[in-house]
Amino acid sequence: MEWSDAFDGSRNEITEYEVLEGLRPFKKLTSLKIVYYKGKKFPRWVGDPLFVSLTQLMLCGCRRCTCLPTLGHLPSLQKLFVKSMNELKRVGFEFLGPSNSCSGTAFPSLEVLGLRNMKGLEEWSTSCANKIRAFPCLRDISIINCPKLDVVIIDLIPSLQVLHLEQCSVAVLRSTVCASSSILRLTMENIKGLTMLHGEVLKYLGAVVQLDILEFDELMYLWESEIEACNILVNLQKLVIRGCENLVSLGEKDVHLKDNMEYIREVEIEGCPRLESYNCPNSIEKLEMYNCPSVTSLSFPTMHNLPSTLIKLYILACDNLQISWLFKNHLSSLESLGIARMSNF
Incomplete structure (x- = not known):
């Protein structure tokens, strides 16, 4: 009708x-x-x-x-x-x-x-x-x-598995995530007033498998402590960060994420012009990084001299990224590699 x-x-x-x-x-x-x-x-x-x-x-x-x-x-x-x-x-x-x-x-x-x-x-x-x-x-x-x-x-909504919040307030985020501890996918886009994911939100995300963080102007860090995030996000397998113009680092404190977030498989980072570096977690299989011109270094785990788990690597328009990282890491596991628009390559 x-x-x-x-x-x-x-x-x-x-x-x-x-x-x-x-x-x-x-x-x-x-x-x-x-x-x-x-x-x-x-x-x-x-x-x-x-x-x-x-x-x-x-x-x-x-x-x-x-x-x-x-x-x-x-x-x-x-x-x-x-x-x-x-x-x-x-x-x-x-x-x-x-x-x-x-x-x-x-x-x-x-x-x-x-x-x-x-x-x-x-x-x-x-x-x-x-x-x-x-x-x-x-x-x-x-x-x-x-x-x-x-x-x-x-x-409480125990059956809730997918939550998508976009262009609403941080109060909505706080109130909805606490309705369920079984959320598997959380997408947040342009949440007004959110400067980082504090413990009061993180503590409900223990079941999350995919976390999408999109189009935030106020975010400088995803969370205060990387150690706290790693201890809570134990099921996280895919992380997507896109359009966060002021993001400097994932965590404000404890820059040891790669040693702790053991289950993450895929990471996509795009349009974060202030991000300077990224340390890949131990289990990384796919990394995509686009339009991050301030990134100067990437590091990949070697896991006690064993080959890296990285299978796919795509880098585009990261002008300040030095190519030496490519030769210093054990990337023999790579099946697909794409590098373009790199002034230092």
């Missing part, structure tokens, strides 16, 4: 509500998309638990809506996306539904939840007087471009 994206005087919100009310679909509907609806609220049928086959729901561009419908009763809903609802300021317990409903579990089948371009959203809370069990299957949350969202109060 899609209206025009022109929200002008030719449209009447009461009329559009009545039209949407009358367009109630059949009960075996499996997917529903409502786009550019002008009404301030949704009809009661949106979220009706009688839609037992509905697995995917998108509400997009409904800019005048001030509240979400109660959707927690939908028994089969697996994917929910809410986008560009500028007048929505709060998502509260009414989103889940009353505690005396159905099985007493809200969103019993939901696996993927996405909030994007919610420029007026200030609060997301699942807290209420009567505890409602919610999101037992939720494994993937993305919160993108919600610049005013500062209050996030959610209960």
Whole structure:
């Protein structure tokens, strides 16, 4: 169901509500998309638990809506996306539904939840007087471009495995990572106010396998202590750092990362113009480094004179990197090598 994206005087919100009310679909509907609806609220049928086959729901561009419908009763809903609802300021317990409903579990089948371009959203809370069990299957949350969202109060989500946060506040990061200790992939992009990953965030990331840190202007270090990071990130296998213009080093203290982060296999570093050096961890298999003009040295582990584990190495536009590192390290394990735009090569 899609209206025009022109929200002008030719449209009447009461009329559009009545039209949407009358367009109630059949009960075996499996997917529903409502786009550019002008009404301030949704009809009661949106979220009706009688839609037992509905697995995917998108509400997009409904800019005048001030509240979400109660959707927690939908028994089969697996994917929910809410986008560009500028007048929505709060998502509260009414989103889940009353505690005396159905099985007493809200969103019993939901696996993927996405909030994007919610420029007026200030609060997301699942807290209420009567505890409602919610999101037992939720494994993937993305919160993108919600610049005013500062209050996030959610209960534990043990099933959460993928978390993507972009263009939101550091308060959102702190509140969401503590909802689960089973996060396997964490992507953070342009988080306002984040200067480094402090222990209060790191302590929840022990299960993380892939960590993506993208487009940060304020980061000078990823974390305060490399030793602390290594002791917590024991399952980390892939690290991606991109567009961190002021990044100087991974850790502010304890520059011995290569001796401690034993499980990391892949590292990608791109667009970090102030980074000066990088020490590869013991188990490194793939290293990609692009557009890091201040890097002068790379070091690779030899692991007690055994050949390096490095299989793939790609270096591009790192103008100050001296080529001597290439000959001083045991790189006999290399299967693929790419070096380009290197003024010292």
